[in-house]
Amino acid sequence: MSRDTLVIVPVKDPAQAKTRLSPVLAPPRRAEIARVLLGRSLSLLSELRAELGFGLAVVTPSAEIASKARKAGALALPDPGRGLNAALDAAARHAADEGYAQICVLPADLAAPRAEDIRRIIAFPRSPRSVLICPAKDGGTNALRLAPGAIAFHYGPRSAERHALAAQSAGLTPVILPLASLAEDVDTVRDLTRAAHLAPELRGFA
Numbered sequence: 001m002s003r004d005t006l007v008i009v010p011v012k013d014p015a016q017a018k019t020r021l022s023p024v025l026a027p028p029r030r031a032e033i034a035r036v037l038l039g040r041s042l043s044l045l046s047e048l049r050a051e052l053g054f055g056l057a058v059v060t061p062s063a064e065i066a067s068k069a070r071k072a073g074a075l076a077l078p079d080p081g082r083g084l085n086a087a088l089d090a091a092a093r094h095a096a097d098e099g100y101a102q103i104c105v106l107p108a109d110l111a112a113p114r115a116e117d118i119r120r121i122i123a124f125p126r127s128p129r130s131v132l133i134c135p136a137k138d139g140g141t142n143a144l145r146l147a148p149g150a151i152a153f154h155y156g157p158r159s160a161e162r163h164a165l166a167a168q169s170a171g172l173t174p175v176i177l178p179l180a181s182l183a184e185d186v187d188t189v190r191d192l193t194r195a196a197h198l199a200p201e202l203r204g205f206a
C-alpha cells in the first residue's frame, strides 16, 4: 500500500550537529547524541519499512552517516551543501526521478518517536492535492508528507505554519496532524531534560 512513498531523513555531519546543546555538551558529546538519535530512528524506520514497504533514504553530507544508512538498508543521498532545505530539494528530486508518488520527511532528532505514529502518517489517505504536516511543539515541522515538488521546503522558524501557507499558495490543502510522539524533538537544553524522561538512552546526556 505504501510502496510509492519514500521516507527521507536529513542528517547533518555529526561534527556540526546539535549546536543548541553547546551550553551543556562539548562537541564530541554533541556528535555522540546525534549518532544515538539517528541510530534509534534508523532502527525504528528499518523495522517499519519491512512491515509497510516504503522506501527509505538518508540525505547527508557525511560519509560516516551515509555508510551507517546503507548498513541499515537505506539509500544514502548526497547533500549539495547549501543547508537543510536544499538537501531536501535534492532528495525530493531523486524521489520524483525514481517515480515515488509521495515523500515523507522525518528529522533524525525526534525525542521518542513511536511506531504507531509513523504508521499513521504512512497510512494517512494520500492525495497529490494535500500536504500532511505534523507540527513540532516549537512550531517546527516534525513530519511532512507530500508529493515530491508539491511545495518548496521552508524548514526554519515557524516552519509548520510556513509549510501550511506554501500549500495554500500552491492551491493544495494543508492537513495538520498533531501526533504526540512526533511533537517533541531534541533541540534545546530544556528539550534534552524532557527527552531524558521519555527515552532512557538519552539519560546519560542530560
Ligand SMILES: Nc1nc2c(ncn2[C@@H]2O[C@H](COP(=O)(O)OP(=O)(O)OP(=O)(O)O)[C@@H](O)[C@H]2O)c(=O)[nH]1
Residues within 6 Å of the ligand: 009, 010, 011, 012, 016, 017, 018, 019, 020, 021, 059, 060, 061, 079, 082, 083, 084, 085, 087, 107, 108, 109, 187
Ligand atoms: N542533510 C542535511 N541535514 C540537515 C541539515 N541541517 C539540519 N539537518 C538535519 O535536519 C534535522 C533537524 O536539524 P536541526 O534541528 O536544524 O539541526 P541539529 O543539528 O539537530 O541542531 P542545531 O545545530 O542545534 O540546529 C536533523 O536531522 C539534522 O541532522 C543540512 O544542512 N543537511
Ligand SMILES: O=C(O)[C@H](O)COP(=O)(O)O
Residues within 6 Å of the ligand: 107, 109, 136, 138, 139, 140, 141, 142, 154, 155, 156, 157, 158, 159, 160, 185, 187
Ligand atoms: O523547521 C523545523 O522544524 C526546523 O528548522 C528543523 O527542525 P528542528 O525543529 O529540529 O530545528
